[in-house]
Amino acid sequence: MAFKTITVKTENAQQLVDITQQVRLVVRESGIISGVCRVFIPHTTAAVTINENADPNVRRDILNRLEQVAPSDGTYLHTEGNSHAHIKSSLVGSSVVVFVEAGRLVLGTWQSIFLCEFDGPRTRNVMVRVSAGMLPPTISTMPNSPSV
């Protein structure tokens, strides 16, 4: 098990930042061969998603369409001017999970992990946790048995 917080400085008001390499590094450092990697965003005006890493226009299209759902200059009850960012955060979500096999993230060919900044620029924390998989109880206890 490994738990690490990485820091990402965003540069724009709204931006999808590819954090796959930083997450890969946490997985490598964990030494875990097979398990699960979870990425969690401890903010309420940011999110995390998995999407295409090849054409940067995909990221812009995602932001543009979210902006149509919750415009940054729309009318809201919350008066801090970032209600649109809170809404986008709940639509996209606060965490993703990626499997780990052979010590590596199991991502599809086109998949990367993106921090979604909706109220930047800011310094954001990204929490990454890697857990080793576990065999069923009857099997997992065998290697430790005193009689073996």
Next chain:
Amino acid sequence: MAFKTITVKTENAQQLVDITQQVRLVVRESGIISGVCRVFIPHTTAAVTINENADPNVRRDILNRLEQVAPSDGTYLHTEGNSHAHIKSSLVGSSVVVFVEAGRLVLGTWQSIFLCEFDGPRTRNVMVRVSAGMLPPTISTMPNSPSV
């Protein structure tokens, strides 16, 4: 590992109910120091999200904007009158994960966990599961080694 179902009575047709304290209690009772807490909603017209707990207007803005995406009085093929709630449920999601460190939920300053009621008022079940983290196999088996 601990698994518990908590019950929440919602009071409105659409409402975000802060369930953080109930989830914290399950974590405390579990005795787990380091691990992961998962919250799962076994309903198809409700959801769970993490967002701001300070200004209640944020919750209203989220509900208002979801209502624009899928109006409760819109036209749908499903004739039970709650198709909007099913759609909102899939947009927001059926589960969240929060890390546990030092026996406590690791939430950001402004984060709380909210049951999202989209077709209330009803009595809703919220399933909470807390799992202890696991060290990599070579390390985790050391304390149990017969030679120690």
Next chain:
Amino acid sequence: MAFKTITVKTENAQQLVDITQQVRLVVRESGIISGVCRVFIPHTTAAVTINENADPNVRRDILNRLEQVAPSDGTYLHTEGNSHAHIKSSLVGSSVVVFVEAGRLVLGTWQSIFLCEFDGPRTRNVMVRVSAGMLPPTISTMPNSPSV
């Protein structure tokens, strides 16, 4: 712990395919009695969600409303014609988690797991991972203790 990739051939451009039975089979084969099952989609124009399995119109309503948020014939910067599918993928999400108790998926009465095809028809991979739950460290090591 069990990790398996199942293959799903979708038949339409946009479609929600019930994959609950295939996931149940992976859980059964894993032999895990109590734990967590995660479903992950390694594609960026598909997703996975949990929603109602009874009335197929619910699935159509979900697709119709997502189509209003990101129309397949809308204007996008990404020129491959499937930007709408990337956007829907991030709105719905790349993974779901379901608890496992008594060797079975713990789903609500009306819940099924759906692969969401947004850019089909295609052959899609669905990764399923089942992990056994773990007791708190002090308890879980007891059965292996040499002195017991």
